[in-house]
Amino acid sequence: MTSVKEQEAIKKLMAFLQEWDRARKAARSHILDNFIESNSGKTGPELELEFSQGASLFLARLTAWLRMTYMYGTCLDKLLKSIGIFLSAASGRRYLLEFLEIGGVLTLLEILGLSHLREEDKRESVKLLQLVANAGRKYKELICESYGVRSIAEFLATSTSGDAQEEVQxxxxxxxxxxPKYQNQVYKGLVAVLPCSSPRAQQLSLQTLRVMQEVLGEAPRALVQPLLATLRSVHLEVQYEAIQLLRALMACEVRPALLQGLVALLTPPRKEALALASETAQDPAQPCLREPMLLYIQQAAAAKAIGILAKESATVAEELIQLGVVHSLMVAMGNQDHAVSQRHASVSLVYFVRTFPSVEETVRLAVGDTLFQLFMDSPDTWYTKMDSFQAEILASTGGHSPQELATLQATEGTSPGEN
Incomplete structure (x- = not known):
């Protein structure tokens, strides 16, 4: 037989549950406020003591109300926080299992996909998914098996809340x-975020990919183009993370494709293509920054990345030379439409000139002795003193060998180093 004290505790619990069952929205919201204030941070045994060994009965009511009302956002943030108290409770694994048994993971993932719900509500949903994932491998697999990676990645790409995006990361x-069973799926999900329009999402995705790279060891070729495209970002923090990931990938099989792509970015498209892109960008529905400018930003970032990668590895530097990086850097140096491209290209080229004698000969022949000396003395500012003819010579180097450049200069009747 139960003691009088136990009977009183049970009566108190039943009265509380009946109050919940009979309450309407406003009253339930008040109950949740009191529960959150009084029970945050409690352990499983403490929650059982609070509810006279019947905490699971209240959790069942919370999860049932969640499933019935989440599409309407009814007290959703308070409801999710209350469930979170159970799921985060130390020695409270039983609560997690009870939540999962009623399809809790699917409900949380569906919340992320509902556009009319508030970002705060979705953030709380992500926090609960974190608690599930942190419980162990089989729980991570459960999220992934529920098509969770796709839903989570899509929310990261579309969210307008920086705090929510950090929770997703x-x-x-x-x-x-x-x-291990689903880490490749997670990696691909992060790659899928890179083309999105949110710079914060791009930055966080690049950071997480770099961390995962240490675990995977290799990277899929599908990463190459999305990664190089992030160098077009006007946000320096995105460019920084992209370059850091490029550095991490230099030990992978995708290195040749990445280096080839970087060299290709140094050569701008034809003027006709730029003109067409500029006209397209005049469409009010398009971003304000014109396409040609974005291409020049990408060109500058590629030149900067090439300099960093070359300085870190002589092998990488030699591979870049074989890919024609010297001529391509000179093309970028001749880009008078974007001074940043000229500066990064010249700084990177100085490294190649000082490290490889054959490069010094090629560059000297291309620009002439006078301009070459100016270039070597002041790589950060030399391009400000370059005239239009010298810029034209540089811009044409991408399609000419050193011998052809000499012929071109002789035909023009003047040395590129003379004024």
């Missing part, structure tokens, strides 16, 4: 660790 990072 933590979740994806957790799913990518200790989850």
């Amino acid at each position: 933590l979740l994806l990072d957790s799913l990518g660790r200790g989850n």
Whole structure:
């Protein structure tokens, strides 16, 4: 038989549950406020003591109300926070299992895909998914098997809340660790985020990919183009993370494709293509920054990345030379439409000139002795003193060998180093 004290506790619990069952929205919201204030941070045994060994009965009511009302956003943030108290409770694994048994993961993922719900509500949903993922490998697999990576990555790409995006990064990072069966799926999900329009999402995705790279060891070729495209970003933090990931990938099989892509970015498209892109960008529905300018930003970032990668590895530098990086850098140096491209290209080229004698000969022949000396003395500012003829010579180097350049200069009747 139960003691009088136990009977009183049970009566108190039943009265509380009846109050919940009879309450309407406003009253339930008040109950949730009190529950969150009084029970945040409690352990499983403490919650059982609070609810007279019947905490699961209240959790069942919370999860049932969640499933019935999540599409309408009814007290959703408070409801998710209350469930989070159970899922985060130390020695409370039973609560997690009970939540999963009623399809809790699917409900949380569906919340992320509902455009009419608030970002705060979705953020709380992500926090609960973190608790599930951090519980162990089989729980990470459950999220992935529920098509969770796609839903989570899509939310990262479309979210307008920086705080929510940071929570998503933590979740994806957790799913990518200790989850060998689905870590490639997580990696591909992050790659899929890179073309999105959110610079914060791009930055966080690049950071997480770099961390995952240490675990995977290799990278899919599908990463090459999305990664190089992020160098077009006007946000320096995105460019920085892209270059850091490029550095990490130099030990992978995709290195030749990445280096070839970087060299190709140094050569701008034909003027006709730029003109067409400029006209397209005048469409009010298009971003304000014109396409040619974005291409020049990408060109400058590629030149900067090439300099960094070459200085870190002589092998990489030699591979870049074989890919024609010297001529391509000179093309970028002749780009008078974008001073940043000229500066990064010249700084990178100085390294090749000082390290490889054959490069010095090629560059000297291309620009002439006077301009070459100016270039070597002041790589950061020399291009400001370059005239239009010298710029034209540089811009044409991409399609000419050193011998052809000499012929071109002789035909023009003047040396590119003379004024």
